[in-house]
Amino acid sequence: MKRGNILANLDWATVLLYLIMVVLGWLNIYSATFSERSAELFDFSQRHGKQFLWILAAIIIAIAILIIDHKFYDFFAYGFYSLAIILLLLVLIIGKEINGAQSWIIIGGVQIQPSELAKPAVAIALARYLSGYNLKIDQLKTYITAGIIIFTPALLILLQPDTGSALVFFVFILVAFREGFSVSLLLILIALIVLFLLSLIFEKIILLTIILSLGVLILGLITKNYKRVILTILILVGSFLLIFGVNFLSGWGQSMIRIMILSLTVSAFVFLILVFSYRLRKSAFILGFTTIAIFYVFAVDFVFENVLDPYQQRRINIVLGLESDPQGAGYNLAQSKIAIGSGGFFGKGFLNGTQTKLNFVPEQSTDFIFCTVGEEWGFAGSVVVILLFVALLLRLVQLAERQRYKFARIYGYGVFSVLFFHFFVNIAMTIGLFPVVGIPLPFFSYGGSSLWAFTILLFIFLKLDASRMEHIN
Amino acid sequence: MNPYADRKYIIIILILISAFLFIVKLFLMQVVDDQYKLSAESNSRRDVIIYPARGLVYDRNGAILVSNQAAYDIMVVPRQMVSMDTAEFCEVLGIEKQDFIERINKAKDYSYYAPSVFMKQVSAEISSVFSEKLFLYQGFYLQSRTLRKYPKNIASHVLGYVGEVNKSIVENSDYYVSGDYIGISGIEKTYEDILRGEKGHKYFLVDVHNRITGQWESGKYDEQALLGTDIILTIDNELQEYGEKLMSAFSGSIVAIEPQTGEILSLVSAPSYPPDLLVGRGLSENFKKLAGDTLNPVFNRAVAASYPPGSTFKIINGLIALEEKVLTPYSEYSCNMGYYYRGIHVGCHSHDSPLDFEGAVQNSCNAYFCNVLRNILEDKKFQRTDSAFSNWKTHVESFGFGNRLGTDVSGELKGFVPSTSYYNRYYGSGHWNFLTVLSLSIGQGELGITPLQMANMSATLANRGHYFVPHLIKAFGNDKKIDPKYKEKHSTTIDSTLFELAVNGMDLVVNGAKGSTARIAKMNDIVICGKTGTAENPFGEDHSIFIAFAPKDDPQIAIAVYVENVGFGASWAAPIASLMIEKYLTKELTRSWLESYILNGPQKIKKEEE
């Protein structure tokens, strides 16, 4: 491996994947905006024409990034980050409102979306922070600082409001995970998200039963003390029967959910006495978690009703199958599913999709570009696109792992995480596995800002990778 | 080696699981499940917009003023068209082949894939013939619409009309799409949101022969249309019709208000046009014709024309002077065929002299009110004419002049009351005095008042000092809750006890003995109070004005009548007002001679001119 020769050291496999995806994306945008009257391939008033110009600009950006010295990115990491934060603040003040969110800023005739630029900025800043010399990874201070770096831009973006773009920042948790953040902490985070969704879908009674059964099961598995499990069940069932009986005999007239809550309170009280008088630490933990889980379930309801916007509630409800809404998000989703589903195994062929055109899905060349892939190229084409992404993502993990320089590795994982999140959420939403949050499919979706952001993100990493021999740790 | 390097395997597994999940889901959707393919093979979904019937419009007595009639639009989706017998198609629709080609090209310009209107509002006969042959014409289908219908054929300016939305409305709204209808003027515009209802959607599966084969997704995504809400207006259809008849030979307007509520009983702008001219396919052509007419019949003079109020305004000046205590009811001023001061002369007609306030109103003496304005503007309380004038303006504006009243009649003008800065600009601050603005004393000069504001002034006098914003809305269906601003009492800055003097003067105008200016308006058993006016018209014959209310002690109706280019107020406007009052209060007409005088009047003049 020769030092200093960027062409020799560049990872051409990644570049090739990048180019293939950008070109495929462009063809699909052409098809999505195609009509007999505007068939000109380079009609710059049409979206496909504009995308062509943006691809050219992206390639120029990529070349510029490869030419700039690699130390520049490490050195100016916090500078980039501050710039991104300033732009995010600025957009809230002087931003241009499009589709109900104030997310665009116009500088010298060029429209930029600061939320897109914030992604590379956070990736760099996080890499810089976590690669610090004396940093102890498993410390509260590290967790909090990393949290601030990640979630400050997310918060500012949420104010625009652009929920989809703000959600992306959660994915940096993956980077933190790879760098050694506590698994149980991350697991708890995931468990909370799962419980959040479950508590929206299921009746409270069923959910309470599930949580309690799980609590008892875990108690049995961890303590391996079956007497205690049986005792626990007896206390639970006993207090339930007691309250139920009192209610039944006295004609108190309480609802089932109230009876359950009351009996839980009674049994929790009994457990508390037992736990403290016998000093059962593990059981105390399990009891604590079970109680928190139950509280959480009720809190979710409150948050859902009182904190989320009605449109966010609706979108979540639609994906959970609790509500149908033909005009809004569900309508797009229904259209999207029909378009993809009608593609069959080999698709209808290039430019032959009718569903995507006929039904006029507004975000069809942006967030719903995968519809066009699914309809015109069928299952075979969809799988090819998915495999292209898998190849790119695996290659990125491989590249990240081969870095000797910690900064480069962490940054590599940042790039990987952002691309993975976009890939996962975008395709999942188009095929109905995830709420419609409206984020683009990297390299495929129409739009200059997002294409440039992904290009910047990726090529900084390729530059760092190409220069990896110049570091001696 | 990094202690957490093993965690990369979890990340790799995450990627593989996601990809696997997607591939399985796609396999199920695209290969296994053929529900989606069926809908694609059957050529696809058709979104039929269900247009709800617009709300009906009733008058205050429950008579229908606006109803609906069915019509059909022929829609086309260019992409779905196949070769067909164009000659026969054109014959069914009664169009030329060239026309057919143009329409198709227009639809293609709009979109190949989305439906657009091929032909608007075809008749029921054509649509039934067409629907039988629909299977021959792939890509075409019928969309039902409703059009407005006017059973009484009156009140076109009040009702306004409904037309197609324009491009800028479509771009700035998330409700309207190209081809939708919207209220463009009148109450159709003001109460658009209430009248229109909510569009619904029905999604059908359509086969390759253009036939509906069933509901899409078994109707899961269908949306019911919500019917428009009916509205009840304050208009009295008989009075309105009668007013239009009386004005048929004139230009001008009549506005009648129920003083204790501000409800508009009738609002006539002449010349008018039959409202059904502006319906459906003939709309744009007819509108062009109407707008091209020199008398401008689409122009709503009642709210959008402003004229000097003429002598009717003397009452306002008198009340202001009384309120400011620069005039007593018993102060007398003499008049020798007019007012003379430093070489300025304002003429008057011959009448008894001197006169007190009531007598001056009765005789409409110019000299008296020149003195009144002088007293107001040279009031010792104020150091300068400016501040006295500003105070005068405040009083005048409290009658609702110079600003929009906030009515629901669409297209209301503000009118104009000059301000001190207006005169300062022309003459320089301190370089003008009461003589400069003397014409304001008799309601001439810069003043601009709309007929609606005049009627409101009449209602204010009837109420002895307060008014309710004149409005057309009485109820929405069964819901009587209208905008609270119409229930809010607006008091003038004048003490209400002073109004009795003005009302007595107005009584004398109609019912007095010698010198009364509008005895022609007198009724035998009902006491009408009124005031004549003549608005100077620099472009021709003066405008005849009359304001009135009746009965004197329990006013049920207040009215303002403007007749353009016919001269003195008493000659035309006063009898028209009198007939309107009689019609409203007694429901019958006893003075057929007066009626035929009005109906023939201007023609006689024209004949004399010839």
Ligand SMILES: [Zn+2]
């Ligand atoms: Zn006189």
